Amino acid sequence: MKRNLYLKTMTADAAYKLYVDVLLERNILKRKTEIIKTEDSLGRRTNVAHFAKCNSPLFTASAMDGICVDSKITKNASEENPVILKLGVDYKIVDTGDVIKSPYDAVIMAEDVIEIDEQTVKIIEPAVTWQNVRPIGEDIVEKEMIIPSNHKITAIDIGALMASGNLELSVYKKTSVGIIPTGDEIINPVDKPKEGDIIDSNSYMIKALVNSCGAYGKRYEIVKDDLNLIKEAIKRAVSENDIVIINAGSSAGTEDFSKTAIKELGEIFVHGVSIKPGKPVMLGIIDNKPIIGLPGYPLSTYLAFDIFVKPILDYLNNSKNILEIEKDETIQAKISKRIVSSLKYQEFVRVKVGSVGNELIAAPLNRGAASQMSMVRADGLLVIPQNSEGYEASDVVNIKLLKKKEDIYKTLLCVGSHDVLLDIVTDIMEKKYEDVSFSSTHVGSTAGLMALKRNETMIVPTHLLDEETGVYNIPILKTIFEDVKKGDKYNITLIKGFKRTQGIVVKKGNPLNIKTINDLKNGRFVNRQRGSGTRVLFDYLLKKNGIESNEIDGYDKEMATHMAVCSAVYNDEADFCIAIKPTANTLNLDFIEIGEEEYDFALWTKDINDYKVSRFIDVIKSKELHMELDKLTGYKYDNVGEIINI
């Protein structure tokens, strides 16, 4: 069981600088150029200045429709003394753009010419030299510069370049990046993967990241964990590209092959940096070309790409100083909960950011390196320096934005209990409104309400049962907000939401013949996390039925969503769970009803008129949403949108 240890773990900054120093010293980062058609050059960058190859206009030309004349003979024209002109002798008819040649040196507009007959006209005003005439080169003079070096070509430039005889351009070539996915466990993406399959989605993400940097990504076929095969694949990719990325499998074991292959074919300068996620990055050189080993977990891959590959591609794309890394846009926000980080790493935490009242709040997402969805949902990254142990809740931190600033300000933050209907709300919001986007994070009802109390979310989906009164939400809200009430006002508002059916979810056909809570002692259960409304309900039911938690096999196996627990049953990781009916239906599982609960939305009363909240209320009341919920079944919406001030 020998495992490779990272011998020298460096900081990301030190590793990057070390590597770039070698690349520069050996003159490896040469920027190639190519000649392309001007018509295909939009967005490309020139490597040299481009000059006009001809004049525009190419000849002295009429700027109007009319007649051209020699201005001298019109000198004395006036109303009293009109000058009579003969076609072919004194004037020629011209359209805009026609050649004007000696002896003609002026154009009189059609409107100012009085026709006498087909061959004769008169004019009553003198023409000034070069009047209505575009002299040769008026717009573009041959050999003048059209665009300088290092210029990003626009549509307007393309017009001027073509007009000045530049049909081809010299531009920087797109850097070609070969991407080699490796690992015995990974397979090419398929519609229906089977157990044990791990879909190689990483190489496609890397290819898209490469393309986002204005470079050209080329994915190679998956290489199995075999040193010789990996070496062959690297050799080929190095010969065919400017840079090569090798994407190791996710286990430390499979990394060894990449490392050995790079060492045997060239040199390796860095293996392992103190960042989290992303540690096992490799930086090497083979045949005077950079080769970079990116780690296997999607988040690690992404971050290592962002830190080590992107700045090199940016440099090759647009000539910046390679060590002055382009600063990403950042934003200041209040962190919604305590985050502990190791002194051993610089850590990157994905966060959702949204405005609550006048403040921006950053809510940390799943920190696992394997959590791809946390990155899809993230609005930004919180970078925790290596010398920091983390942040306390409510600390103001800098967030590196992954979305546009204006999109952050329009985000309606929703933190609390999970329901599939929130996905549908998100979708309808995106479809209907330009000025709001809806962002929900699933932490359970209680944690959501605590976040509301700390002003860290705008609205909270909640379904908390008061065991004594049997009333949903209002009693718990009063308990939680008791200490901040003013007089008899809690200043909290509940927007009534949906009644939904909770029940025991079992496999199709109910093979264990489950009928009541008591039957859950006979089989494998999977639970919801503490603080979630469903957990409160389950614990209430256990107590009511005199069942101890240790009688339930799997009571400690917690998952954060209805879909997650139902999915565990669907995939035979468990025999039953407690969840809502629509989720059970979605996965075609059987459902034994145990009660109806109220899924409502809590917020501070002061925020009820915020336009984002108004849009939210419009959506939960909309036919569009209700039609979707009817398809899922198990929802009632008699009093949806009703406002209860507490």
Added chain:
Amino acid sequence: MKRNLYLKTMTADAAYKLYVDVLLERNILKRKTEIIKTEDSLGRRTNVAHFAKCNSPLFTASAMDGICVDSKITKNASEENPVILKLGVDYKIVDTGDVIKSPYDAVIMAEDVIEIDEQTVKIIEPAVTWQNVRPIGEDIVEKEMIIPSNHKITAIDIGALMASGNLELSVYKKTSVGIIPTGDEIINPVDKPKEGDIIDSNSYMIKALVNSCGAYGKRYEIVKDDLNLIKEAIKRAVSENDIVIINAGSSAGTEDFSKTAIKELGEIFVHGVSIKPGKPVMLGIIDNKPIIGLPGYPLSTYLAFDIFVKPILDYLNNSKNILEIEKDETIQAKISKRIVSSLKYQEFVRVKVGSVGNELIAAPLNRGAASQMSMVRADGLLVIPQNSEGYEASDVVNIKLLKKKEDIYKTLLCVGSHDVLLDIVTDIMEKKYEDVSFSSTHVGSTAGLMALKRNETMIVPTHLLDEETGVYNIPILKTIFEDVKKGDKYNITLIKGFKRTQGIVVKKGNPLNIKTINDLKNGRFVNRQRGSGTRVLFDYLLKKNGIESNEIDGYDKEMATHMAVCSAVYNDEADFCIAIKPTANTLNLDFIEIGEEEYDFALWTKDINDYKVSRFIDVIKSKELHMELDKLTGYKYDNVGEIINI
């Protein structure tokens, strides 16, 4: 000589609204969709939400390299009571990503396992249920939403979509726009056009503009001014595209064909709007598809596209409200000179914008609709409303930016005399520095100095001869800045530049045998504009030689640059001009020296330490520039960069 008059000239806003109302009423702007491969979807926009087709992980998997066990049997492990485990019975060796199945429910990291022999290990700590295990669907749960409708796809999304079994996506189709160039006078771009040729660069600019909007532009071959040919071309383009643009020739005459063709094939709603440039735009519908006639002059084409086509393409691309046009970034700046505009039009004036001291200054460029270079050089557009007669110098105006705001702030404004070396300076600046770009506008030395006095430029290239003393620049500077001097300080600094040779430029071989200024009475001259240093020199020489200006044929024909006058000689528009040697050399013309002059740079003394000015001084002193000037010949740079405070 019948010409088509625009019967109903509307404001741009009214025309756009009228047109869009018809398009919406008839449901013409339908957004098509298509299924594409996920790996090719970067930057595209979804038309529906996309949901996970499988879980990720697809099965419960190890999150570590180590051994998997049933946690129950490890419950009592401690240093004193190690638990012994047998391979194949109590544990299995697993790598990260391997399947974990019942009875196993926990993974112990390799580092925490003590090997006894090949078949036996011991552990000294209990394993917790699901420790180091990634439960099925931990990251992505089947049927959960990955991305909503109307979402622009990122590299990260591509990873998550592939991982969740979405190998194909439904996205909005790129709007296809057919572009038909028309006109007898235009030809396809060629390297060596000949007299009378007008290169069709417009259709390529339109295609690039269409592509910039995320749509797909398809250029058709040029159609001659023939009603039937135009109708055929339109019919074909309408059948093959979602939208058709017909680009009329630049004369009012050729427009008639387009208009008639649209009328006969469909309907025309607008012909002519009160904007300048851009007036003769046409908005029509054929076979339920929009057809838009864009005017022929490049600037008119660009503006009409920006006002009428771009918002429709943006709407089709990303679902915005079609009447809420995306606001371009604007900036406030002081206008550098008086601008008079007609009450008949909304006018768009191209401006250069740069910072001078703490102020942003907007310097209007050539206002002609034919001036493509004014658009290439422009930083922004000043929009003068139809009900305004224009602006006074120093009025603060809103500029619609064509470049990024940060690029504006780093622009070093240079307004004054023209020299080809300024193009080379621009190029070197772009190559060497990230933080400065150099922008020169050519108005002649005197106008440049007047702009400096009004704080409307940072530096002024000047070569003004004092007739009495024979000294360059300093005496004139003292005269111009006399009224603002404090004590004996003018607070003006002169950066010494280049000595350059002025002379009479004639055709190769000097066919008219010109030797002195006196010979210029015998032939066609082309002059520089009033206020330019060369004009001052010429007038001085005329006076000195007792020659009246009306003895010179062409004295009134003014051009703004050395290149322009030399080009006129080169193309036989004139027999001779006065210019500097390098320009004559560039066009391979003969040169009769008449004197050496000093081309220096004036600025306010307070600005000499501005970093942009420092960069400029570095460049004019650089070997890189001098080598280029040596190639051009005619420059001396003995004391370049010397600072003279006046």
